[in-house]
Amino acid sequence: MIRFIENIIRSAVNETIDKAVTRMIRDQYIENLFEMVPATTKVGPTNLMEIAMRANQGTPVSRPLGSPIHLSPWEKILFNPCHLFRFPTPENVGIRTSITIGHRAKKPLTISIPIMIAAMSFGGALSKNTKIALAKASTAVGTATNSGEAGLLREERDSAQLFIGQYNRGGWMNTPDKYKQLDAIEIQLGQGAQGSTFQRTAAKNIGEEFREVFCLDKGEDAVIHSRLPGVNTKDDFIQLVRRLRDETGVPVGLKIAATHHLEKELDIAVEAEVDFVTVDGAEGGTHGGSPTLQDDVGLPTLFAVSRASEFFARKGVIRDINLIATGGLVTPGQMLKAIALGADGVYIGTAAVMALVSEQMVKAVPFEPPTSLVVYTGKMTDQLDVEQAALNLTRYLNACVQEMEHVAVTLGKTAITDITKSDLCTIDPFIAKATGIQLGYISSENQDRFFTETEPMFDDYHSPYNQNLNVLPVYTESQDRETNPDKISDQV
Amino acid sequence: MDHFKDLKNTLSYIHSELNRMETMAGTLSTVEREHFKRLTNFDHRELMDIAVEEQNAARQLGTMKQMCLAMAQKIEGMKKAIDRGELGESAQHDTVH
Numbered sequence: 101m102i103r104f105i106e107n108i109i110r111s112a113v114n115e116t117i118d119k120a121v122t123r124m125i126r127d128q129y130i131e132n133l134f135e136m137v138p139a140t141t142k143v144g145p146t147n148l149m150e151i152a153m154r155a156n157q158g159t160p161v162s163r164p165l166g167s168p169i170h171l172s173p174w175e176k177i178l179f180n181p182c183h184l185f186r187f188p189t190p191e192n193v194g195i196r197t198s199i200t201i202g203h204r205a206k207k208p209l210t211i212s213i214p215i216m217i218a219a220m221s222f223g224g225a226l227s228k229n230t231k232i233a234l235a236k237a238s239t240a241v242g243t244a245t246n247s248g249e250a251g252l253l254r255e256e257r258d259s260a261q262l263f264i265g266q267y268n269r270g271g272w273m274n275t276p277d278k279y280k281q282l283d284a285i286e287i288q289l290g291q292g293a294q295g296s297t298f299q300r301t302a303a304k305n306i307g308e309e310f311r312e313v314f315c316l317d318k319g320e321d322a323v324i325h326s327r328l329p330g331v332n333t334k335d336d337f338i339q340l341v342r343r344l345r346d347e348t349g350v351p352v353g354l355k356i357a358a359t360h361h362l363e364k365e366l367d368i369a370v371e372a373e374v375d376f377v378t379v380d381g382a383e384g385g386t387h388g389g390s391p392t393l394q395d396d397v398g399l400p401t402l403f404a405v406s407r408a409s410e411f412f413a414r415k416g417v418i419r420d421i422n423l424i425a426t427g428g429l430v431t432p433g434q435m436l437k438a439i440a441l442g443a444d445g446v447y448i449g450t451a452a453v454m455a456l457v458s459e460q461m462v463k464a465v466p467f468e469p470p471t472s473l474v475v476y477t478g479k480m481t482d483q484l485d486v487e488q489a490a491l492n493l494t495r496y497l498n499a500c501v502q503e504m505e506h507v508a509v510t511l512g513k514t515a516i517t518d519i520t521k522s523d524l525c526t527i528d529p530f531i532a533k534a535t536g537i538q539l540g541y542i543s544s545e546n547q548d549r550f551f552t553e554t555e556p557m558f559d560d561y562h563s564p565y566n567q568n569l570n571v572l573p574v575y576t577e578s579q580d581r582e583t584n585p586d587k588i589s590d591q592v
Numbered sequence: 593m594d595h596f597k598d599l600k601n602t603l604s605y606i607h608s609e610l611n612r613m614e615t616m617a618g619t620l621s622t623v624e625r626e627h628f629k630r631l632t633n634f635d636h637r638e639l640m641d642i643a644v645e646e647q648n649a650a651r652q653l654g655t656m657k658q659m660c661l662a663m664a665q666k667i668e669g670m671k672k673a674i675d676r677g678e679l680g681e682s683a684q685h686d687t688v689h
Contacts, residue, residue, distance in 0.1 A: 194625055198655035200662065210662075212648075212655040240645075242652040491641065498644045501651070 150391055160392075164471055165450050166293045166385030166428065167394035172402035174434045176528040177537060181510040188512050195505040196515035198242075199444050201284060201422045202351025202375035209284045209351050211262060212242030213501045214439055214516055218385075218426055218449035219266055219288070219355070221248030222256065223310035224301055224322065225387030226453075227481035229489075230474040233456055235259035236486070237493035241501075246447065249288055249324055251313040252278040266355070267344065269298075270324045272314045276347060284350050284376075287340065289328060290357035292384025292401070292427040293394045299324040305477055334368050341372040351375035351422075357397070358382065358404030358427065363411050370415050376422035378447065379404045383428025385450040387475065401427040401438065406535040409442020418442075432500040436507055440519045441535065455496035456489045529554070600674050607667045614660035617653045624650035 124134040140148055146168055153161045182188060189195070201209040217238050222231045225248060235256050238245040244262035247253070251272035257263055265273050265282035269289070272278075279285055290296035301322040306314075314322055331337050344352045353376035354369045362379070369377050381401025386394070399407075405425045412418040425443035428450075429435045435446045453474055461470035463483050472478035504516055511523045525540035526532050532539040533551070542550050624646045631643035 194621060194650065194654060196654055196658065197651050198658050200658070208662075210655055210659050212651045241648045242655055494648070495641070495644055498647055502647070 160390035162388035163391050163394060164386070164388050164475065165453075166389070167383060167391075169395050170383055170428060171400035172381060172383060172428060172434075173528065173531065174402060174431075174437050176531055177402075177437050177524050177526045178540065179436075179440075179507055179511060180523055180525055182512045186512040189509045189514055191509070193514055195508045195513070196517070197501055197505070199422075199517060201353075201424075201444065203422075204373070204420055205345065205351040205375050206349030207283075207351075209244065209262060209264075211244050211445065213497065214445040214504075215435060215497060215500060216243050216264070216424070216445060216447050217245035217452050218447035219246040219248040219264075219286070219291075220387065220449055220453070221250035221266075222253045222313060223306070223476050224249055224299075224324075225476065226474055227476050227478065227484070228253065228255065228309065229481060229484045229486050230453070230456065231256045232259050233484070233486045233489035234452060234493065235263070236490035237452075237456070237497065238262070240490065240494045241497045243497070244283065246286065247273060247282075249273075251315060252281060253313050257281060267328075267340075268324065269326070269328050270314070270322060271329055272322075274329075279344065280348055282348070282350060284353065285344050285348065286353045286355045286376075286378060287328065287337075287344075287374075288355045289331075290380070291355070291386060292357050292380035292382050292398050293386035294389045295357045295359075295393060295397045296326050297393060298326040299389075307476075310476070334371075337368060338372040341374055345373075345375075353377060353422075353424070355380065357384070358399040358401065358408075360399055362399065362404060362407050366408060366411050367415075370412075370417055370421065374421060376424055376444075377408065378424040378426060379408050381405075381425070381427030384426060385428075401425060401429065402441070402531075403534065405438050405441045405443050410536070412442070432503040433507075435500065436504045436516070436519065437524065439516060440521060440524050441537075442521070444517065452493060452496075456493045457484070458492050458496070460485060460488060460492075596674055600671060603667050603671050603674075607664055607671070610660045610664040610667065614657050614664065617657040617660060621650045621653035621657065624653060 120133075124132055129135050143151070150161050150163070197213045198210055199214050201211070217234050220226050220231075220234075222228055226234075231253060232255050235245045236259050239259065239261040242261070244264050245256070245260045247256065247263065247265040249266050249268035249270050249272070252265065262283045263281075264284040264286055265279060266286050266288040267274055267279060273282075303319050303321050306316065306320075306322060310316075310322075311318065311320075316322060328337075328340075331340060341352050341354075352374055354372075354374050355378040356365055358379045358381045359365070366377065379401075380398075381404050382398030383401055384398075404427075405423070408423055409418070412421055412423060422444040423442055424445050424447060425438040425441075426447035426449070429438060429446050429448055430451045435448070438446050453471070457464075457470045457473050460473060460483075464470050464472050464480055468479060472480045473484045474481065508514070508516055508519060511519060513519055513523075521535070521537055524537045526535070526537045527540050529539055529541075529551075531537060532547075538544055538547055539550065628643045628646040628650060631639050631646060634640075
């Protein structure tokens with residue numbers, strides 16, 4: 101019987117596809133469904149859908165989880181294992197994974213692994229259950245979780261052994277009764293996916309508990325201003341850092357979107373003597389930023405980390421100010437490369453949320469996206485099993501750190517923090533030039549010679565771009581083939 | 593003067609106990625790591641979760657070891673400051689004001 105039904109279905113499918121293919125071959129493009137394929141290829145599936153959404157809604161599209169464009173070429177950087185010149189770490193030696201943030205603070209923050217849970221706010225981004233699950237998992241592995249731009253959610257504070265809170269542009273954590281309960285304070289002036297633009301959560305999306313935690317009146321929108329209230333000059337910021345440090349004794353840091361003005365911003369952070377700086381690269385996620393802010397604004401995480409670390413080294417504050425990298429870090433390899441480039445630790449957001457819902461996403465798909473289990477406005481937040489979610493994230497974090505430890509072993513290191521730029525090589529000459537990582541094509545001794553000998557080639561390459569931009573473009577192999585087909589073969 | 597002698601003795605006691613705690617944390621961390629290895633030998637989901645807990649505990653004990661080390665260094669600094677008379681001066685200065 102089943103065989104008979106199968107045969108009918110196969111026959112029907114075959115007939116339908118035959119007709120469809122025949123029509124697609126015979127019809128002109130103007131009346132051909134196949135037109136969707138070149139149209140989608142030209143515009144891109146994400147852009148095509150977002151064009152339709154904009155046309156339908158008439159307002160900026162609210163895209164969760166950040167930009168799909170990844171501009172940090174982590175895959176072009178590789179670690180260098182060792183065998184004889186330096187021996188790998190014996191397997192019975194434990195790899196130290198802890199880091200301390202804010203050595204100069206009265207109460208430094210020591211975490212057991214170099215990965216923290218990124219700032220994702222209750223209400224503005226995530227549901228209460230999700231925030232509690234994130235806090236529980238971070239406690240289980242001995243790391244910190246971040247409040248995001250929110251008020252103090254009591255249950256989150258109680259579930260988190262180490263809780264970093266954001267002194268935020270909405271003003272919801274900015275009173276002593278709240279920020280004195282934090283283990284570290286992060287002054288939030290911007291984020292990778294949204295720069296420093298203002299944001300608004302409409303009153304219709306604000307539930308009772310949200311209103312309570314944010315101290316909002318009924319019918320009042322939750323507004324994140326583009327500027328931090330009361331901070332309109334450099335000196336205002338410096339005074340704020342000093343006041344918070346004196347009042348609390350905990351590490352006080354600054355979070356900014358990574359930009360090409362990075363060093364100018366960091367210079368002020370150094371003057372203010374912040375304990376840590378969080379740079380959020382252009383790939384950073386968000387609860388629902390507009391695509392233009394996500395795709396077209398900011399500096400990629402890789403270059404932001406490298407530049408910030410170099411700047412701190414030049415200023416002589418590399419031991420005083422911790423650098424936290426965040427923005428689009430998804431794999432343990434990417435996280436560890438950020439650490440090798442100079443970050444002391446990393447924040448993960450999207451990856452943490454995905455790990456959290458991993459086993460439970462079957463409750464949502466195929467009719468709802470997995471995020472409907474975790475975002476504040478999601479339809480299925482009450483179905484999230486908090487304990488299961490926390491367990492999944494705990495397992496994920498453990499697996500990530502273990503993979504990092506494996507790399508440390510093959511590099512002959514006994515601590516994650518001992519991994520540096522010298523443990524890396526790159527297969528991209530422009531990344532080598534920009535970051536100071538050695539080029540893997542040639543031996544360490546020949547690095548200078550290579551760049552001296554190939555200098556005319558680099559000049560040729562960037563001169564057409566340089567006329568207008570005065571910057572080196574990011575190198576891609578395909579671009580090089582197009583612009584200079586002979587030189588690529590010379591180079592290889 | 594006796595007051596500072598007492599303080600120094602107290603600091604010495606805390607310093608020696610911190611050193612002991614550091615050693616204990618290091619030893620326990622190694623034990624937990626061994627447990628993790630043994631538990632992962634079994635193809636059993638619940639045991640695997642316990643193994644992950646052990647691994648996390650090992651890392652947190654490693655962190656405690658580092659914290660003990662950092663605190664012991666600070667106490668050592670305070671003891672030296674007492675020896676140099678710096679802590680006394682600062683305390684007297686505070687009293688005057």
